[in-house]
Amino acid sequence: MHKRKLRDLEVSAIGYGCMGLSQGYGSVPERSEAISLIRKAYDIGCTFFDTAERYAMGSNEELVGEALKPIRDKVVIATKFMFEKSNEVNSNEKLLQQIRGHVEASLKRLGTDHIDLYYQHRVNKDIPVEEIAYCMGELIKEGKILGWGQSQSTEDEIRRAHAVTPLTAIQSEFSIMERMFEKDVIPTCEELGIGFVPFSPLANGFLSGKIQADTQYVGVDARRVITRFNKENILANQPLLDLLTRFAELKEATPAQISLGWMLHKKDFIAPIPGSRKLERTQENLRAADIELTDDEFNQIEKELAKIVIHGNRTDADLAKLRDLK
Template sequence: MQKRKIGNLEVSAIGMGCMGFTHAYGEGPEEKEAIALVHEAFDLGCNFFDMSQMYSYFKNEEFVGKALKNLPRDQVVISDKFWPSKLPGEDFPDDKLSEKGLRTTLEKSLKLLQTDYIDIYTEHQMASDSLEEVAYIMGKFIQEGKIRAWGLSSPTAEEIKTAHAVTPLAAVQSEYSIMERKWEQDVIPLCRELNIGFVAFSPMANGFLSGKYTPGAKYEGDDVRRFISRFDPKIMQANQVVLNLIEKIAQEKGCTKAQVSLSFVLKGGEFIVPIPGMRSSDRVKENLGAVDFPLTDSEYKNLKEALSHIEILGSRSGLDIKKLGTVPENVSV
């Protein structure tokens, strides 16, 4: 597995997004099987594991803690995210984004993850009115050794500059894929300039770019694709032109559409690390195997040129997750 840098941390070129093991994509594998998948990814060279306290309200952190428990701690990079407002079961005498509130939040995450430190601690969603204060507190946690680095989720370029000036950022985590490229305008170039790693979540557009889902597919229960507009049957049909384009490249390279999609994200810069979900052994092998099918400069240029003539419909947002009913009304997304 190739390595990349997120700030000063060396990580696998492709990480594992752990959200789907407990949250947002319907019923996942049994815990024992899910832990085995994490270990399989590690054995194949993946050392970067991403989660959040918001995913299934702390159950995701608890799962990852169990999954990583028997792996060498110094050989894994834990990327965790804290939610800026109170979650069910949380009670803070002060504001959650105060030093006392964040310290309480961090200590709970450390306990659930069964570790003494978190490698990258990211503010999940933005609360820009407290940004400088949060950045200062993250600096204190770094000095104390509680975290090694910190990051922001889906910030604007200006928010990155503001936070980075107080405590240098190691990571920015935002949605980035062939279907969602708005960050190419300013955020990704800024990350390159400031030596900030860009962690790309939903690099396959919630699975759409794998080509494994049809307009007639049904999504039930805790599956956010029930509400993501890009999975509306009419929109899926309209976006088929994107899959056709990717399929042509996949056939030429002898790989899958998922691997082409991940290779597109990887080609954007050596500081970009996609974190696809992987809930079966086949997906672990397929996704991590994308590093073996890099896009050439001409393939990348031609693909971007072709995409510039296609109107891509649909999106995903925090409001989609809100519609699942798993986020309390008083929690902002």
């Protein structure tokens, strides 16, 4: 597995997003199977594993911690904290106290003495990013975290936070279907030496090319509310899948691997974290690191993408609707 640098943190070029092992896409694997998947991902070469305190009410952190315990010193663990409300946070000391509480809880669930990469899951608009950055700096001094990041943040939020405590990475949605951060955030990361970690790099599985227009999703499955999975959008996005399939045949790869290969070719500080609940998909995703597009092939893909209109997306507002569905 090729390696990449997120600022000073070395990770495998492709990581593993572990959320789906506990929630998000319908039924989840048995715990023993999930632990086996994480360990087999490491055997393939993955050293970068992502979780969050919010995933399955903390149980995903517990799962990841148990799975990685035998190889803790050989992997990078990223997790996230989030403030639902920021009431009563009126000083840096109180803010640090609250964040330290989140850190200590995550450390306990993960069964480790430090977190390699600690993200603010979403930026609170009523807490200055400079204050969060100060707290992250204190936690780094204490050795509780090695580096920190933001998720779905703006260029302005990145610059202001980075000026206080340098950011290690930004984790935001990015894929061949969702490129909104190419204009300002990714160039800012390049300028400041910050890593960029795309979540949903395969557009929640859409870019696998295996999604059928008539597939029905039930229960707590994010695809019920993500609009790119509406039947009309699945059909309308066929030109994109045709493009990926054409290059997959050329490179003896899969559409998913071409999607990840395109992303890896774009910038050397990008390290995507696709998730999977099946061993064959995990193997497919991680082995995309070996799919090397030539500059000409990459430029051909970019040229064709410029002609294609993408239908549907994924938003936090839409995901919130899942709570009200039965």
